[in-house]
Amino acid sequence: MTTKKTAAFDQQQMTSAMGKARYLWTTFARRATSALALAAAAQAFGALAREMDAYDAYLLLQHQEEEGETPTICAYEEVLIVLSRAGENWYRAAKTLQASSEETLPTAFANREALVTTCLEQRLRLVEVCTHLLKLLQKKHKILLLVESQLPGYEDDCMYLVRIPNSGYLVCCNAATEEHCIACGRPTCPAHFSARTLYVQDREGKGDFTLCWKSAQLPREELEIVRQLRLSLNS
Numbered sequence: 001m002t003t004k005k006t007a008a009f010d011q012q013q014m015t016s017a018m019g020k021a022r023y024l025w026t027t028f029a030r031r032a033t034s035a036l037a038l039a040a041a042a043q044a045f046g047a048l049a050r051e052m053d054a055y056d057a058y059l060l061l062q063h064q065e066e067e068g069e070t071p072t073i074c075a076y077e078e079v080l081i082v083l084s085r086a087g088e089n090w091y092r093a094a095k096t097l098q099a100s101s102e103e104t105l106p107t108a109f110a111n112r113e114a115l116v117t118t119c120l121e122q123r124l125r126l127v128e129v130c131t132h133l134l135k136l137l138q139k140k141h142k143i144l145l146l147v148e149s150q151l152p153g154y155e156d157d158c159m160y161l162v163r164i165p166n167s168g169y170l171v172c173c174n175a176a177t178e179e180h181c182i183a184c185g186r187p188t189c190p191a192h193f194s195a196r197t198l199y200v201q202d203r204e205g206k207g208d209f210t211l212c213w214k215s216a217q218l219p220r221e222e223l224e225i226v227r228q229l230r231l232s233l234n235s
């Protein structure tokens with residue numbers, strides 16, 4: 001009998017990434033001298049606990065698949081929701097941490113970027129879980145809901161999707177920018193703006209505004225539809 005391996009990564013690695021994150025936060029909580037820093041640690045622990053729950057639920061789904069069952073779309077959705085909530089809490093914790101001016105912070109926690117890098121291994125595992133779930137959803141249910149949302153504090157990073165070389169993954173470009181595409185509304189860096197413009201005259205301004213490369217491929221009527229939908233969702 002052969003063992004079918006459906007996991008894109010190994011369970012042990014995931015557990016050790018989680019364990020490392022937990023250790024870092026425990027160290028931080030012990031050294032914290034301000035209430036804000038402690039609050040950040042508590043928030044991060046909360047996020048970790050949610051991620052562990054989501055991971056357990058994910059393993060259960062995987063087990064069901066190995067048994068030949070097809071978990072419902074809601075079951076996948078629940079795991080994704082828990083993961084995205086955990087993600088929000090992570091970034092709130094990072095923001096609190098930055099505001100705490102904690103003097104005894106280990107260098108790994110000196111600022112948000114350092115923190116994100118420190119916990120990257122664990123974050124990457126969770127991204128893998130998300131990617132795997134989305135692939136399964138697409139395969140079994142023939143739909144893919146792609147939600148592009150920006151993490152709090154990262155509002156000015158380019159959200160144009162670029163492919164990681166030699167892989168099937170698309171990620172946000174993330175280059176710093178303060179401009180957005182007039183059609184899709186994504187923050188877009190100079191490299192991802194096309195030469196094409198769209199004339200608008202409404203609450204977003206008056207005149208010719210630049211389109212990102214993706215939007216620039218759409219005919220005018222479709223650009224209007226994209227804009228109107230975005231404006232109505234944002235109002």
Ligand SMILES: [Zn+2]
Nearest residue numbers: 181184212215
């Ligand atoms: Zn666009």
Ligand SMILES: [Zn+2]
Nearest residue numbers: 158173189192
């Ligand atoms: Zn870009």
